[in-house]
Amino acid sequence: MTTSPNADPAFLDPAGHDPAPLDPALLDAADPLAPFVDRFVPAEGVVAYLDGNSLGRPLKATADRFADFVAHEWGTRLIRSWDERWMDLPTEIGDRIGSLSLGAAPGQTVVGDSTTVLLYKAIRAALELGLREGRREILLDDDQFPTDRFVIDGIARERGATVRWIAVDKTLGVTPELLAEALSPDTAVVVINHVSYRSGFIADLPELTRLTHEAGARVVFDLCHSAGVVPMSLDDAGADIAVGCTYKFLNGGPGAPAFLYARRDLHDALEQPIQGWMGAADVFAMAPAYVPAPSIRRFLSGTPPIVGMLALIDMLDLIEEAGLDRIRAKSLELTDYAFALADERLAPLGVTTATPRERRIRGSHLTLAHPAFREILPRLWSAGVVPDFRNPDALRLGLSPLSTTFAEVELGVEAIAEALRDRVDA
Ligand SMILES: *Cc1c(COP(=O)(O)O)cnc(C)c1O
Numbered sequence: 469m470t471t472s473p474n475a476d477p478a479f480l481d482p483a484g485h486d487p488a489p490l491d492p493a494l495l496d497a498a499d500p501l502a503p504f505v506d507r508f509v510p511a512e513g514v515v516a517y518l519d520g521n522s523l524g525r526p527l528k529a530t531a532d533r534f535a536d537f538v539a540h541e542w543g544t545r546l547i548r549s550w551d552e553r554w555m556d557l558p559t560e561i562g563d564r565i566g567s568l569s570l571g572a573a574p575g576q577t578v579v580g581d582s583t584t585v586l587l588y589k590a591i592r593a594a595l596e597l598g599l600r601e602g603r604r605e606i607l608l609d610d611d612q613f614p615t616d617r618f619v620i621d622g623i624a625r626e627r628g629a630t631v632r633w634i635a636v637d638k639t640l641g642v643t644p645e646l647l648a649e650a651l652s653p654d655t656a657v658v659v660i661n662h663v664s665y666r667s668g669f670i671a672d673l674p675e676l677t678r679l680t681h682e683a684g685a686r687v688v689f690d691l692c693h694s695a696g697v698v699p700m701s702l703d704d705a706g707a708d709i710a711v712g713c714t715y716k717f718l719n720g721g722p723g724a725p726a727f728l729y730a731r732r733d734l735h736d737a738l739e740q741p742i743q744g745w746m747g748a749a750d751v752f753a754m755a756p757a758y759v760p761a762p763s764i765r766r767f768l769s770g771t772p773p774i775v776g777m778l779a780l781i782d783m784l785d786l787i788e789e790a791g792l793d794r795i796r797a798k799s800l801e802l803t804d805y806a807f808a809l810a811d812e813r814l815a816p817l818g819v820t821t822a823t824p825r826e827r828r829i830r831g832s833h834l835t836l837a838h839p840a841f842r843e844i845l846p847r848l849w850s851a852g853v854v855p856d857f858r859n860p861d862a863l864r865l866g867l868s869p870l871s872t873t874f875a876e877v878e879l880g881v882e883a884i885a886e887a888l889r890d891r892v893d894a
Contacts, residue, residue, distance in 0.1 A: 490808060495874035501790055501798050504870040516880035518855040520868025521693060521833045524719030527782040537778055555751075558772045559764065564784045565718070565727050569792060570691070570710070571701025576732050578764045579714070579777055583692060583726035584615045586711045589740040589767055590728055591657055592623055594686040594709055596739055598656020599627065603685065607650055608659045609634040609642045611666060616659060616690055629656065639822045640829075641669035647676055651683040658685055662700070662710075663693035663831035666858060668803075668823040670698060670831055674705040681706065692716060695727075696783070697799055697832045697869065699792050702729055709734070717832065717868055718787075720780035725773045730764060744769035786870055798869035799832040805874055806834040806865050809881040814838075817888045822862060833866040836884070844887040853883040 496502055508525045511517060517525060541549050558579045565579070566572030580586055595606065606620050610633045624631045634650045636642055641664040651658070658680045663670050673689060680687040691712030694700065696719075702710055710729040714720035730738055739760070745751055746768040749759045760766035787795065803823070810821055814836060822835040841863045848855065855863045865880060 490805075490812065490878070492805075492874040492878040495801070495805065499798065499801075499874065501794060501869060502873070504786065504790060505873055507786060508871045513852045514854060515852040516854065516876040516883065517872070518853070518865045518867065518876065518880045520872060521716055521864065521866025522856050523715055523722060524717060524783065524868055525871045526721060526779060527719065527786065529782045529785075530721075530779045533778050533782060537775075554772070554774045557774060557777055558768060561777055561780060561784070562727055562729075562764070564788075565695065565714075566702075566729065568784060568787050569696050569700075569718075570729055571699070572703050572729055573732075576703075576764055577727055577729045578767050579725050579727045579780075580768055580772065581725060582723070583690075583711055583713050584619060585742075586726045586728045586767070587616060587619050587659075587688070587690065588623065589742060589769075590688050590709045590711050590730075591620060591659060592627070592741045593730075593738040594657040594688055595623060595627060595629055597686060597737060599629070601656075601684070603654055603656035604629050605632050605652065605654045606630070606657050606659065607632050607634060607647075607655055607685075609636045609646075609661075611636050611638055611641070611664065612659065612661055613665045613690065613692070616661065620659060630654075639667050639669070640664075640824065641667060642671050642676065644672055644675045644679055647679050651679060651685065653684070655680075655683055655685040658687045659690065660687065661690045661693070663691075663698060665693055666822070666862065667835055668693070668831040668833045668864075670694070670824075670829045673700055673702075673707065677705045677707050693831055693833070696787060696792075697795060699796055702731075707731065709738075714777075714780050716866075718780055719783035719868075719871075720776070724776045724780055728764075728767050730767065735763060735766065738766070740767050740769075742769040746770055746772065790870055795869045799867060800827050800830070802867040802869060802872060802874065802877060803830055803832065803834050806867065806877050806881065809878060810834065810836060813881055813885045814888070817885060817892070819884075819888070832868070833864050836863045836865070837861050838863075838888065840888060840891055844884070844891065847887050848883055851883060853880050855880065855884075 561579045562577035563574040566577035686708040689710040695712040696717035714724040743758045747766045749761045819836050819838045822837050824830045845857045855865050
């Protein structure tokens with residue numbers, strides 16, 4: 469199911485003519501995934517939703533699913549639903565995320581707590597293995613998402629580990645060369661964001677895994693910006709542990725629970741720090757002592773957030789129908805298009821891009837930089853153009869292939885250009 473995303477179809481200029489056509493209507497008409505846009509709830513007043521990398525849009529099917537859930541599964545079946553369905557949902561949905569998006573065989577992925585809490589469990593569990601071998605260092609890069617850095621800082625203090633920072637180019641991320649330099653016999657765990665939340669750079673997951681293993685350490689990948697949009701194969705790469713969000717490109721809704729993948733042969737050795745009854749080998753034994761489940765369920769702690777998992781089911785259905793390879797192909801076409809528009813209309817206004825141009829290492833958002841972005845954001849939002857702002861000067865255009873049209877990208881970029889021009893004229 470994985471395809472190397474480095475093919476180079478000249479989508480914007482199939483015949484090799486220039487200039488590249490920038491007419492969004494032609495691109496939408498030629499887009500095989502265009503019909504999927506209608507499956508999403510229409511957003512009144514929004515002309516360009518460019519933040520699918522932060523919060524995916526809801527599907528129409530989800531409204532029916534919620535109503536049915538309240539009336540039947542919860543309202544009528546009541547407590548019986550735990551036996552009938554809910555107990556298995558964390559692993560059932562985990563397996564679907566695994567097969568549709570992670571390249572993971574069943575039995576290795578579970579849906580549980582927030583990303584932050586699962587990162588804590590994952591990194592603590594991986595660190596314990598290292599500590600037993602006398603390794604005390606956690607490696608991460610200095611541009612990692614704040615919650616990852618904060619969690620690691622707390623774990624290091626709690627367990628007397630040390631933290632070593634890899635300084636990265638902010639328009640890229642961790643490269644194999646940088647990692648190789650930082651690894652040492654003291655490295656216990658390496659934590660890497662698969663796709664950088666800032667630049668959109670795709671880290672070389674298989675090669676970083678190989679290097680980490682060669683150094684005798686374990687790697688934890690944060691998949692928040694790649695799950696559901698960038699193909700990968702955790703199993704083929706031999707990755708150790710991975711954690712990712714479900715409310716970004718997996719459209720699970722605000723606060724939808726995250727997922728955790730752990731390679732099967734590690735399960736018995738991994739001890740996560742929040743021991744609870746739902747992660748026990750026999751949940752209803754009410755036994756005096758905690759014995760962890762001999763499976764991925766050992767990463768559960770308390771009662772799973774069933775309500776929060778419902779919308780995710782609809783998006784997984786949609787991803788299955790569309791196919792991740794086609795989703796990736798459109799993602800590249802959308803970011804190519806955003807680049808072309810930015811070059812044509814924003815570069816003359818002083819806007820720079822902070823995302824790799826090379827398709828192979830580009831995720832599904834384009835980051836633009838300009839000192840006036842903070843100032844123009846409220847104007848964009850009130851006009852129904854919705855990108856997001858990241859300190860100190862970045863606008864991210866998050867392009868979600870099943871819900872974003874080329875027309876939206878064009879309207880969004882034009883609105884940014886207009887706002888910048890008005891500011892200069894004023
Ligand atoms: C969005 C995101 C998170 C979010 O963590 P939550 O616990 O869901 O708030 C964590 N890491 C990365 C890289 C993210 O992009």
